[in-house]
Amino acid sequence: MISLAIALAAAPAVELVQCRMMECSWSKPVSNVAIRSTPSGTLRKVTAVRGVSAYRSSPPSRFDESIAVDWEKRPSVQYVFCSTSQPALAFRSGKRWIAHALDLFDLPGYHIASAVAYLRACHGIDYDRADIAEAMRSLGYLSETRSEQVEISRPEQLLDLPRRAKE
Numbered sequence: 001m002i003s004l005a006i007a008l009a010a011a012p013a014v015e016l017v018q019c020r021m022m023e024c025s026w027s028k029p030v031s032n033v034a035i036r037s038t039p040s041g042t043l044r045k046v047t048a049v050r051g052v053s054a055y056r057s058s059p060p061s062r063f064d065e066s067i068a069v070d071w072e073k074r075p076s077v078q079y080v081f082c083s084t085s086q087p088a089l090a091f092r093s094g095k096r097w098i099a100h101a102l103d104l105f106d107l108p109g110y111h112i113a114s115a116v117a118y119l120r121a122c123h124g125i126d127y128d129r130a131d132i133a134e135a136m137r138s139l140g141y142l143s144e145t146r147s148e149q150v151e152i153s154r155p156e157q158l159l160d161l162p163r164r165a166k167e
Contacts, residue, residue: 013028013029013063014028015027015029016063017050017117018113018116022055022056023053023055024054025050026051026069026071027048028049028050029048030048031045031047032046038159040085041086042122044082046077046079046080047076047077048075048076049072050072050076051070051071053068053069053070076091076092077092080118080121080122080158081158084139084140084141085142085145086145086146086162087102088161089102089114089158090157091114096151097153097155099161100148101145101150102118102145103146104119104136105136105143106144112127123139
């Protein structure tokens with residue numbers, strides 16, 4: 001009985017990433033490790049098991065055991081560049097790396113999951129909180145940073161993304 005309690009306490013919390021178009025994305029964190037720091041920010045490697053679930057009427061606001069999540073068989077890796085001047089996230093898509101340069105104050109829909117992962121990995125805060133804009137400003141973020149999706153050859157290139165699309 002005690003070993004079951006220890007195993008449950010050690011299990012990672014399931015986090016809601018986002019719900020869109022009758023489907024929710026979920027994440028179970030495995031690790032979050034700083035791998036390189038520069039004056040502009042810190043590159044972190046974030047590993048998690050990801051999954052999806054469907055909903056019919058209204059989306060769930062948090063996980064509970066009644067939600068049927070289809071979990072990936074293996075953890076996946078994302079990289080975040082924790083930087084107030086150019087927040088960014090990279091993920092693998094097939095054999096390529098895709099980078100999302102994030103303007104956290106003005107996100108296109110396809111960047112929301114990246115912003116959720118970024119804020120959790122860098123600051124441990126949820127994007128859907130009521131005071132998110134105020135929280136981001138208090139952390140030093142500014143609006144109108146670069147907001148774009150680009151292909152990169154390796155995650156370390158997040159450190160070299162220009163702050164604005166035309167730089």
